[in-house]
Amino acid sequence: MQGHGYGQPVKQPPHTAWLVLLRVLFVALGILTIGFLAWAMLLRLAAVTRxxxxWGLFVAVLAADILGIVLLAxxxxxxxxxxxxxxxxxxxLGALxxxxxYYLAADIRHFLVRQQAYRAQQQAYQAQRQAPAYGYPAVATPYTAATVPTMPATPTAPVHPVPVHPAAPHNPPVVPHPPVPRPPLATPPPQRPAPARIDQVRAELDxxxxYLRRHDGQEGGR
Known part of the structure; x- marks a missing residue:
């Protein structure tokens, strides 16, 4: 696997001393010609900023210079x-x-913004190069190894494998049926003694x- 691609570095702006020399040269060219070549400053500015x-100001100043030269001629x-x-x-003179x-202010502002953008992109480029590539661990430097304390590893309890029981065959759940209420049993009415039994007892008593009367009569005859 490859890491992230690195962006191309931004083109470095010209050195400040060279920019100052160009500004002095173009301003001096306009002043020494009493404004006849003032349009040269805007031509360079338009070519740089695009x-x-x-470009519109360059055309306007060029037209003003040509008109001034015609009137003087x-x-x-x-x-x-x-x-x-x-x-x-x-x-x-007014165009000069x-x-x-305008030329000095716009040129200085343009290259100042360009220099700041160049520095910011260079810093981002360096940070991207120092970042570890995807899929590869970062290499610890001696500084980080000496200053960052390492925590001792805590012992962990052994993990026992959980036994896996075979799944029981799929049976449909048994739905309990509600009990059918039964009618209460009728208590039988108390039974009366049968008349035949009473008559039998009565006969036995008679x-x-x-027998007792006969027995008593025999005892009295003797």
Whole structure:
């Protein structure tokens, strides 16, 4: 298995000394030409930032410089004494001042943001390289091995295997039937002695009485 891929490092911006030298060179070119080449600063800025706003400003400054040069060229004589000549001078000087301020601010901001992004991505790239690859354990350094204490392993009780009983055959559950209530047994009425039994006892008593009378009579005759 392979680890995570590493992103390509961002292109490092130019050195600060080189950027300062370019800024001084383009600003000096605009000032020494009294604004005739002020558009060169915006041309470099638009080529670096590649923004539509900077390209639009470059076209506007270039048009202003061309118009100023045309008005100055139409001035009769060597001295400036007409409204057209003064307008041409104002266009050149105004474009020079505005272009210089905007060029320096935009160029410094652009490369400052680019430098910060480069540092952040470099830090992320280094952290990604130091992270352990997927599927491989991290290698402990002597520093981490000496400073991180290791906890002793606690003894664990042996695990006994649980016996597995074979499953009983599947029988349908027996549903108990509710008991059927039985009617209570009728208690028989008390039985009266049969009349024949009473008559038999009475007869026996009569016979015994007759026997006693006869026995008494015989004793008296003697």
């Amino acid at each position: 923004r539509s706003l900077d 139409a001035e009769p004589g060597d001295d400036i004494h007409t409204a057209g000549g003064y307008t041409g001078i104002l266009l050149l 001042v505005a272009t210089t301020g 016979e015994l009485s007759d």
